[in-house]
Amino acid sequence: MQELLPGETSEPARGQAQDALSRLRLSGPSPVPLPAALALTVGGGGLLFLAFPPVELWPxxxxxxxxxxxxxxxxxxxRGAVLGLAFGLAFFGATLYWIFLFGALAWFALTTLSATSIALVGAVGPSLLREGRPIRSAIGFASLWTAVDWIRGxxxxxxxxxxSVGISQVDDRTLLPLATIAGVWGITLxxxxxxxxxxxxxxxxxGASVRRAGLGVAALTLILAPFAVPFSEPTGDPLDVAVVQVDVRPPPNTSAVQEDLLVARKNIALDRTLVGSTPRPxxxxxxxxxxxxxxxGDPATMVAVQRAIADVGVPTAVGAVMDDPGGLQRTSELVFGPExxxxxxYDKVHLVPFGEYVPWRSRLDWISATRQIPxxxxxxxSVHTVDAPGLPPFGTPICFENSFPAIPRAFVRDGATFLVVPVNNASYGFTAASDQxxxxSRMRAVETGRWVVDAAVSGVSAFIDTHGRVLTRSGLFQPGILRAQIRSSTTTTAYVRWGDWLPxxxxxxxxxxxxxPRRRLPPPATPEPLPPSPRTLVVLPTFNERDTIERVIAGVLERPEHPDVLVVDDSSPDGTAELVRPITARDGRVRLLERPPRSGLASAYLEGFTTAVREGYDLAVEMDSDLSHDPSELSRLLDAARQHDLTVGSRYVAGGSVTNWSRARVALSRGANAYSKVMLGLPIHDxxxxxxxxxxxxxxxxLRxxxxxxxxxxxxELVMRSDRAGFDVGEAPITFREREHGESKISRSIVFEALWKVTRWGLSARLGRGPAAWTRPAHQRR
Structure with missing residues (x-):
């Protein structure tokens, strides 16, 4: 059987007047042709790149x-995913251009991986952009972007x-204070x-000039309003801090060992220039x-390091790579006392993939570049502060760690009164990587309310206050001592207290x-009046219902509306059909349709519906044959059918009930119906x-x-398609009784099928698959 999603039928609804089609809008604005759309998105990615270093046109x-x-x-x-990917490739490809220094493969892999986040936004975002609802669209799309950006981190x-979009706004003095409350995610949003x-x-x-102006004013207000939020102000004493920065570029033909020793000697020599300085840092x-x-790992070098520090007589924090016992190697920040x-x-907890370790090394050993990381x-x-004599505790997020808001926040929650970020971006040369x-670091300073000192082995070193301002900075590969006063602090920003609450x-x-639902459905058309005595056919599917079928038929025939009965039996092994045949011989209102074994409940009803339509019945009734549906309640449903095109006997409206079910089973049934109602926008409870x-x-x-x-x-599906076709769907209360004879036909696989299809239909409708999925036609009856 071909599976059709809601709205995928190729023909208009039967009974819909031709002139209604001209007024029926099945979708939003026509999409931009794909080539033009790709050009637009690539251009947009380029614009966003210009907001970041090296250009820094943040507006x-x-x-x-x-x-x-x-x-x-x-x-x-x-289509949305393709457009989002194109935007992401343009933006990240340009922003991360410095990855090319490690080869085209590295650049392509990181760019593509990063761009997939925008592809996800492109795939889901259109379902949150509601035509004519700008505020809801803005909140929905921005929330999606922020959530995906957070997950990407x-x-x-x-x-x-x-x-991250919010990082581009570190020079926006009106919006930046929001980071003290919601972190970079608030600015992104x-x-x-x-x-x-x-x-x-x-x-x-x-012509809606007032509305357009209002949206512009709302946008401007959002940008300016955070200016009222105060930056965090430090509360501690001033501290004099000196950063030692060297030029790590080695002479030609220098081995790796010689390079390590040369960089160490440069740091030792430059550190010694602080000997006798007044005042001492x-x-x-x-x-x-x-x-x-x-x-x-060289004892002589370490002795020289310790002597230089002792000669200066000041606590010193040094970035190091340590070979530990057991063959372990760690990226560390070592703290030496004044002696x-x-x-x-502190050992770095968040390492750089493909920089400090190779994930899945055994499977990627065919890539020669992985051997550059032996x-x-x-x-x-764990994240923890470090201590030094005469200083309050401070945090040392090492390089890459500072790009994750949660890690500096963890340092501050552990008691850090200021942050030191040891940095080594020497491999990126004179590119914009260091400025990015x-x-x-500037954003982390605002989020945490802490001074941040970037101590780069070769630049850029910088001192950043709690407002995110750079007081002084060094150039790239410019050796020297960068020195300034900072202030420690014990205040707690809202972001430090609450963390990533916004994403x-x-x-x-x-x-x-x-x-x-993507669109509100207009009210259905009022059903036409029924005849005073409508012809009614009750369809009773049976499979092994011998113990109950006679009582069900008798109960239906007793109804004053004089309905006819069609028993659809799937060759019941218990002889259900044998009991029905004599009834059909005695009463012309009862008929029997015999079919092959286990032909299925759905097909039984469809055959009954087809019979009802073919023979001109005004009404057709679905009903179980196991006495779980009380025949005496049929009159109530038939009376309600005068107001509705489809009347559902409901257990979960006023007057409805369920007997002989456990609380767990009732809860499961109610939950399934609530899920279906929400996912499919159904107008009923059962x-x-x-x-x-x-x-x-x-x-x-x-049946079309x-x-x-x-x-x-x-x-x-019957309820969903009835509602989507513009028919009136209503409910009338019934009492459902658990069957006393036979076995239930519901299996676990049937339940899983329902869960899967309801989820699929709901997602397809929200993601725009099936143009009429959330649109009710202007239904007109002949």
């Missing part, structure tokens, strides 16, 4: 997403945060919201990689908005009930196209 971030939004109008998931392999509002203002209905910092393995002895150590370093056990990294809220908002009355016009429409479900989900 462009507020409009850079508009080309992508324009291209996504009316896009289905596949965690998966895969611990995540990668480079290129606002920037994306502004993009959507401006897009809606540009593309809104002609309170803390000296060497960059990450000041002591690489050949130097940290030169090592007194504390040793997989071991991460530290510096932007992250979690964004995920919840996306889920809620995603579950809301879409799984099998006690129903259909009008002939509705059956004519339903094949059904996707053959089991339990068939009942849900």
């Amino acid at each position: 462009l971030a507020f409009v850079a997403l508009i080309p992508l939004l324009w291209s996504l109008r009316g896009a289905r998931p596949g 965690m998966f895969p392999l611990g995540g990668f945060t480079w290129g 606002v920037v994306v919201v502004v993009n959507v509002l401006l897009f809606e203002a540009l593309t809104g209905r002609r 309170d803390l000296v910092l060497w960059g990450e990689g000041a002591l690489d393995p050949a130097a940290s 030169g002895s090592r007194i504390d150590r 040793v997989d370093r071991t991460p530290g056990s 990294h510096l932007q992250m 979690i809220l964004a995920i919840v908002l996306v889920a809620i908005l995603f579950l809301i 879409a799984t009930s099998g006690y129903r009355v259909y009008r002939r016009a509705l059956l004519e429409e339903l 196209t094949p059904f996707a479900g053959a089991g339990y989900v068939f009942q849900i």
